[in-house]
Amino acid sequence: MDVAQAFRLDERVAIVTGGGSGIGEASAAVLAGAGARVVVADLDRDNAERVAKAITNDGGDAVAQQVDVSDKQAVDDLVASTLAESGRLDVLLNNAGIMLRSPLLEVSAEEFEQMLAVNLKSVLHGTQAAARVMKPGSAIVNTLSTIIDFSTPGTGSYAVTKKGAEALTRTFAVELGPLGIRVNGIAPGWTESGMTKGSAVDERGAFDRTTFDELAGRMSARSPLEGVTEPLDSAFAVLYLASAASRFVTGHVVRVNGGASMA
Numbered sequence: 001m002d003v004a005q006a007f008r009l010d011e012r013v014a015i016v017t018g019g020g021s022g023i024g025e026a027s028a029a030v031l032a033g034a035g036a037r038v039v040v041a042d043l044d045r046d047n048a049e050r051v052a053k054a055i056t057n058d059g060g061d062a063v064a065q066q067v068d069v070s071d072k073q074a075v076d077d078l079v080a081s082t083l084a085e086s087g088r089l090d091v092l093l094n095n096a097g098i099m100l101r102s103p104l105l106e107v108s109a110e111e112f113e114q115m116l117a118v119n120l121k122s123v124l125h126g127t128q129a130a131a132r133v134m135k136p137g138s139a140i141v142n143t144l145s146t147i148i149d150f151s152t153p154g155t156g157s158y159a160v161t162k163k164g165a166e167a168l169t170r171t172f173a174v175e176l177g178p179l180g181i182r183v184n185g186i187a188p189g190w191t192e193s194g195m196t197k198g199s200a201v202d203e204r205g206a207f208d209r210t211t212f213d214e215l216a217g218r219m220s221a222r223s224p225l226e227g228v229t230e231p232l233d234s235a236f237a238v239l240y241l242a243s244a245a246s247r248f249v250t251g252h253v254v255r256v257n258g259g260a261s262m263a
């Protein structure tokens, strides 16, 4: 048995949304490292291009694509252009996401709608578009969050989107299973990324390292392994779920959080 081969993605094509930063950036690099051609799709065109270039410089195969995943038509176009340019689609990582913090008593209708559009409806629309063109053996992975297991103040609308995406993961898994398409999720723990750096800011809105490190320390204390998630930890879980190594796994969520959900 060639164990390494089970994790290879040679001649496969993968789309990674939110691939321009953090967990998506690491996942794009790992999927490319396993042999896939990766479409690095992000709202931030410069970052998408930076990541695709880094992968190419490393000997991998990647292209950048600007997309707003909250726009259904743009998501349909992303899948269509991938098919036109790369001939197939084997893996979709629905990973793009945002975090707007507000207590539920104060959250505005606009803010709630934005969270739903970017974090939840994107998963529905991305999976619909991808599943229509995917062949048996393909895999969809959704980036959820440890928030599916905890409630914390200020993250209610974010939690709704991630619990909703978990429900989409499971229902798509049963609906797409007969087509040979697997649908799974990863639930990363607290990870140093653009998102978490954006919520550790001082009064002027500038990144505050002290606040950030305090937060990291609190999150680390929740894990029996005493640490926080690194983007690469999530990326390796994505690789497992995207590859034939997980060929009989669907509707599952891998919690990449050092055991924090057990606390």
Ligand SMILES: NC(=O)c1ccc[n+]([C@@H]2O[C@H](COP(=O)([O-])OP(=O)(O)OC[C@H]3O[C@@H](n4cnc5c(N)ncnc54)[C@H](O)[C@@H]3O)[C@@H](O)[C@H]2O)c1
Residues within 6 Å of the ligand: 017, 018, 019, 020, 021, 022, 023, 024, 041, 042, 043, 044, 047, 067, 068, 069, 070, 095, 096, 097, 098, 118, 143, 144, 145, 146, 187, 188, 189, 190, 191, 192, 193, 194, 195, 196
């Ligand atoms: N950082 C954490 O602690 C953590 C924990 C659990 C889950 N997550 C999830 O991981 C995913 C990736 O987040 P991250 O931590 O790497 O943050 P990040 O901010 O570093 O990366 C998110 C990427 O998504 C892109 N993006 C945002 N809105 C978009 C849109 N409308 N269309 C296309 N791209 C868009 C951003 O430009 C950015 O490149 C998110 O779904 C997030 O909810 C993060």
